[in-house]
Structures are given as C-alpha cells and as structure tokens.
Amino acid sequence: MKILQRYFAVTIFQAVAFVLAAFLALQAFMDLTGELPRVGKNGYAIQYVLLFVAVKLPGHVYEVMPLAALIGTIYTMAQFASTSEFTIMRASSMTTGMVAWMLAKIGVVLVIITFIFGELITPRTAPLAEKIKLSGRGTTISTEFRSGLWTKDIVKSEGMTGEVIGSRFFNVREVRPDGKLVDVKLYEFDNNFRLRSITVAKTGTYQGTNKWMLSEVKENIFTNPALLKPGSEANLANNYAQDSSMIETRTSATRELISEITPRILSVSRSDPERMSASELALYTRHLQENKQETERFKIAFWKKLFDPLAIFVLMALALPFGYLHTRSGGVSLKIFVGIMIGVSYLLVNTLFSHLGVLSTWPAALTAIAPSLIFLLLALGALWWVERH
Known part of the structure; x- marks a missing residue:
C-alpha cells in the first residue's frame, strides 16, 4: 500500500503542477494584456508591467489551486483507467475507501500549500503589486478615488x-x-x-x-x-x-x-477582500462592527478563506469516479474537458453564493460552505453510481 500511495502521490503532484503552470501562464498573459495599453503613459515602462505581473502570480496560485487539483486528479485517474492500471489495482483487493483515503492524504498537502499562499504570501505580494503599478504610473494609492480615502473610527474619553x-x-x-x-x-x-x-x-x-x-x-x-x-x-x-x-x-x-485607525487598517480598507488574509479580514470586520458599519461582505470573505482550500478534498473526490470509467466511456481528453466544466461550474456557484449571501444576508459561514457541500453531494452520488454500475 505504501508503494501505491507513493505512486498515486507522485503522479498526481506532477499532473497538478503541470495544470497549475498552465493556468498561471494563462493568468499572467491576461494580466499582461490588461496592462499593455497603459505602457508609455506617465512613464509607465514595460519593466514595471513585467514586475507587476510576476508579483501577482502568488495570488493566482491560491485562486486556481482547487481547479488544478481537480483536473490533475482527473487526468491521473483517467490515465489509470485507460491503461487498465486501476482495474488491476481493484482486482488486487483495493477498495474505493482505500483510494479515497490515499487521495485525502495527497489533498492535505495541497490544502497546506494553498493555505500558505492564501495566508502568508498573497497578503504581502498583493499590496506590493499595487505599489509597483502605482509607482510605475507615477501615482499614489488614494488618487484612484475622486474624494480620497474615507474611513471611520470611534472617539473615547481617554484615547483608546x-x-x-x-x-x-x-x-x-x-x-x-x-x-x-x-x-x-x-x-x-x-x-x-x-x-x-x-x-x-x-x-x-x-x-x-x-x-x-x-x-x-x-x-x-x-x-x-x-x-x-x-x-x-x-x-x-x-x-x-x-x-x-x-x-x-x-x-x-x-x-x-x-x-484606532492604523496603517494596517488603512491598507486593508482599500484592499479587495479576496486578497486579504483571514487575520486581516477578522481585524477589519471587528473595526467595522465597532463603528456600526456593514460587515457582511467581509464576513463571507473570512469564512471563504477558511473553507475554500478545503474544497480541494471535495473536488478530488469528484475526480475519483473517473477512474471507474473505461476507455469506451470517453478518452482522456474528453474526461479532462468534463473536469474543466466541473471546475468552472464550482467557481461560478461559489461566486454566485457569495453575491447571494450579501444580498440575502444569509449566515456568512453557511454561504461560504454551501458550494462545497453541494459538490460533495454530487461526488458521493457519482461514487454510488459507479459502484452500482
């Protein structure tokens, strides 16, 4: 079993790394094309654009890692099915539960990597990327707003x-x-x-x-x-x-x-909630609550920071049934296409629930975890179907 675990891990990690590199290249190309029209204006040189695109990449790793885990796992399972390796493994008394446990252990590594990028790297690189872009354009942060930057705090009788x-x-x-x-x-x-x-x-x-x-x-x-x-x-x-x-x-x-306004609060007040760490979201949400301001969007972003990386387990569970599908059910390319559609569907549902949660004032934790629960039910249903057939 240790040999199989190592074989699964190496094969899936290689596939996930390849898919991740492809997505990052696509994101970098999109960022580059978005900035190129501004090159040459106000001294905005091409070196600033390239540096800006490079510094933004860690944020994209956090965003696309669940999708890369899904497609990489589907590719691996489809390859095992096409070469009959998975059939041989099952004939050697390997159960679905054993495969799921091996995928779960691989998923733990991917979740940890995603948390590191989301909590430690992206909150530092995102403001740096913004500073690089603004420095290259010769502008400052608050000139993006017509009336400047606004925030609010409370006044206490003895200072703090x-x-x-x-x-x-x-x-x-x-x-x-x-x-x-x-x-x-x-x-x-x-x-x-x-x-x-x-x-x-x-x-x-x-x-x-x-x-x-x-x-x-x-x-x-x-x-x-x-x-x-x-x-x-x-x-x-x-x-x-x-x-x-x-x-x-x-x-x-x-x-x-x-x-109580500090440079850290000012920095997070002008940041996109999706680019902030869970600790920054908790700090800013507390500040908004004390000042009786709207917090729903930031609460949802906070819970998404906790639950979104865990969606890797759900998406890898969705990839497991592809190992049970024989070549006559479709080649590897067709299965990868289906996996991309599943991943895109997850992203759309996740974004939809975020907006619905703000509009309908649903509980923030439920709003954040609902897409993962829906796709978990789909994964369990798919596993039940392939087991029966």
Missing part, C-alpha cells in the same frame, strides 16, 4: 480606553507607499451626531501604538452654549441644536492624534 463620546470620519487625499498621509481631514461628531470639530492637517505620520503625528494643523471647534447638563429640560429641547456661529479656531505646527 474609556466611554465612547463620539465618532470621527477620516478623509485622506493621498496615501504614500511608506504609509504617510497627505492632506488629512478629520470630521468629529458627538454621540448625538452634532458636528464638534473639523481638523485639517498637511501630513500625518504614524508613530506606533495608535498614535499619529499631524503637521501644520488647523482645527475648527464648534461650541453651543445653549446645551446644558445632561438630563435638564432645556437640554431635551436643544439636544440636537448646532450653533455654528460659535467657532473657535486653533492652529499648531504639530498635534498628536490617538486613533
């Missing part, structure tokens, strides 16, 4: 601790590759959504431990003497009053700002 006394909206026109903020605007509201201050700063530099150092700061503070102490009758009538005629203006060369 104490009771919540309001909320703050960040607007940054430009985010430099080193994390420095340019043209910062802060709109601060109290708990009754009255505007309390507008702060404008030329730059913002992160000092660590949730501290920003703002430079060339101008702060407009709105006051309302009509507001009395909480609980008084006059305060009830003026609870939402805003006397904009009372404005105090302060200017300073520098000012320290304590905020």
Whole structure:
C-alpha cells in the first residue's frame, strides 16, 4: 500500500503542477494584456508591467489551486483507467475507501500549500503589486478615488480606553507607499451626531501604538452654549441644536492624534477582500462592527478563506469516479474537458453564493460552505453510481 500511495502521490503532484503552470501562464498573459495599453503613459515602462505581473502570480496560485487539483486528479485517474492500471489495482483487493483515503492524504498537502499562499504570501505580494503599478504610473494609492480615502473610527474619553463620546470620519487625499498621509481631514461628531470639530492637517505620520503625528494643523471647534447638563429640560429641547456661529479656531505646527485607525487598517480598507488574509479580514470586520458599519461582505470573505482550500478534498473526490470509467466511456481528453466544466461550474456557484449571501444576508459561514457541500453531494452520488454500475 505504501508503494501505491507513493505512486498515486507522485503522479498526481506532477499532473497538478503541470495544470497549475498552465493556468498561471494563462493568468499572467491576461494580466499582461490588461496592462499593455497603459505602457508609455506617465512613464509607465514595460519593466514595471513585467514586475507587476510576476508579483501577482502568488495570488493566482491560491485562486486556481482547487481547479488544478481537480483536473490533475482527473487526468491521473483517467490515465489509470485507460491503461487498465486501476482495474488491476481493484482486482488486487483495493477498495474505493482505500483510494479515497490515499487521495485525502495527497489533498492535505495541497490544502497546506494553498493555505500558505492564501495566508502568508498573497497578503504581502498583493499590496506590493499595487505599489509597483502605482509607482510605475507615477501615482499614489488614494488618487484612484475622486474624494480620497474615507474611513471611520470611534472617539473615547481617554484615547483608546474609556466611554465612547463620539465618532470621527477620516478623509485622506493621498496615501504614500511608506504609509504617510497627505492632506488629512478629520470630521468629529458627538454621540448625538452634532458636528464638534473639523481638523485639517498637511501630513500625518504614524508613530506606533495608535498614535499619529499631524503637521501644520488647523482645527475648527464648534461650541453651543445653549446645551446644558445632561438630563435638564432645556437640554431635551436643544439636544440636537448646532450653533455654528460659535467657532473657535486653533492652529499648531504639530498635534498628536490617538486613533484606532492604523496603517494596517488603512491598507486593508482599500484592499479587495479576496486578497486579504483571514487575520486581516477578522481585524477589519471587528473595526467595522465597532463603528456600526456593514460587515457582511467581509464576513463571507473570512469564512471563504477558511473553507475554500478545503474544497480541494471535495473536488478530488469528484475526480475519483473517473477512474471507474473505461476507455469506451470517453478518452482522456474528453474526461479532462468534463473536469474543466466541473471546475468552472464550482467557481461560478461559489461566486454566485457569495453575491447571494450579501444580498440575502444569509449566515456568512453557511454561504461560504454551501458550494462545497453541494459538490460533495454530487461526488458521493457519482461514487454510488459507479459502484452500482
């Protein structure tokens, strides 16, 4: 059995590596053709394009690995069937359960590789690829947005601790590759959504431990003497009053700002959820929840990060019945074509459930795992059919 396990592993790994290389070459070609029309504009040279395409490849490995595992396993099983090797193995008392167990052990290796690319490599290469593209074009991150980058945090009485006394909206026109903020605007509201201050700063530099150092700061503070102490009758009538005629203006060369917004939160707030790691998604989802913002899309992306690599087991189980089909049921090329159609169907169903989950507010975990459960039922049904026939 150890010899058979090694034989299966080597053959499947070779087939998966070949299919993976083909898909990566196709993805690289598509990325290259997408960037070529911009070459020569604003100093965007071809070397930036090639580097950008190369740095994006690890992200594509995570995306296409399940499909490569499916097609590679189908190719191997179809080859075994066409040469009657699988028939001989079955005649030598090898059961379907034994083959499934061998494929599962091979799948563990592929799942681990997928997790490594998804959690450790892609979250670092995706921002780097974006920086390379923007540097080559001579632009910065937030100039992609007409009004700059927007985010929100809560204001507490003692900086990062104490009771919540309001909320703050960040607007940054430009985010430099080193994390420095340019043209910062802060709109601060109290708990009754009255505007309390507008702060404008030329730059913002992160000092660590949730501290920003703002430079060339101008702060407009709105006051309302009509507001009395909480609980008084006059305060009830003026609870939402805003006397904009009372404005105090302060200017300073520098000012320290304590905020839960950090460069990491800023980086993930402008990232595609599919390119973020599970830890970054968990961090940003928590930030959105604290600020009472919509989190459904990021919750679904978080659970997909956990469940999508495990779909490799399901897709490899779908490939197992192809070993039971004789050559008269179709050649290797036909079976590979069927495998590609199954893989494309899985990707479409997976994407469909992601959108339906956001629109219908389904439970995020169920939305993420539902496509795998559907195809697992198909795999079990196919195995039952080939066993009966």
